[in-house]
Amino acid sequence: MDKLKSVLSGEEARREDRTVLETVNEASSLSWSTRLRGFIVCFIIGVGCSILGVGCLFLPKIGITLFIVFYTFGNICTLGSTMFLMGPMKQVKRMCDKTRALATTIMITCLVLTLCAAFWWKNFGLALLFVILQMLSFAWYGLSYIPCVREALLKLASVFIR
Numbered sequence: 001m002d003k004l005k006s007v008l009s010g011e012e013a014r015r016e017d018r019t020v021l022e023t024v025n026e027a028s029s030l031s032w033s034t035r036l037r038g039f040i041v042c043f044i045i046g047v048g049c050s051i052l053g054v055g056c057l058f059l060p061k062i063g064i065t066l067f068i069v070f071y072t073f074g075n076i077c078t079l080g081s082t083m084f085l086m087g088p089m090k091q092v093k094r095m096c097d098k099t100r101a102l103a104t105t106i107m108i109t110c111l112v113l114t115l116c117a118a119f120w121w122k123n124f125g126l127a128l129l130f131v132i133l134q135m136l137s138f139a140w141y142g143l144s145y146i147p148c149v150r151e152a153l154l155k156l157a158s159v160f161i162r
């Protein structure tokens with residue numbers, strides 16, 4: 001009966017016109033306390049995986065591989081944790097702002113290239129380079145949320161370069 005009502009009222013047609021992101025955003029109607037808990041849990045998992053990855057770095061033979069996997073997964077979880085606070089649609093829009101687009105592109109590219117270098121190319125030196133680029137781009141991306149910090153860092157760097 002509900003299906004018939006939605007078809008007759010035109011709601012069904014509006015549902016079919018929605019994009020995937022709109023559907024996900026609508027499904028994420030969590031309460032603020034649930035969003036905060038989700039953020040905290042996902043952030044702690046992300047930081048924990050990154051720390052665990054650093055700890056695995058010193059294991060013989062498989063240490064570098066475990067480090068790369070845990071560190072990359074930790075960065076993904078940490079980045080995903082903010083989706084609980086803002087919602088997925090708003091997070092994706094903010095990631096694609098002109099102030100963050102380059103940092104986001106470099107960060108996601110380095111996440112993918114780190115895993116490619118570790119598993120497909122078996123080049124751990126290159127994978128570690130991409131991990132370092134991950135760290136730097138993730139930090140630059142995170143600093144973009146704090147007003148005027150990136151500009152101040154660029155001015156400070158220009159003073160030291162002269």
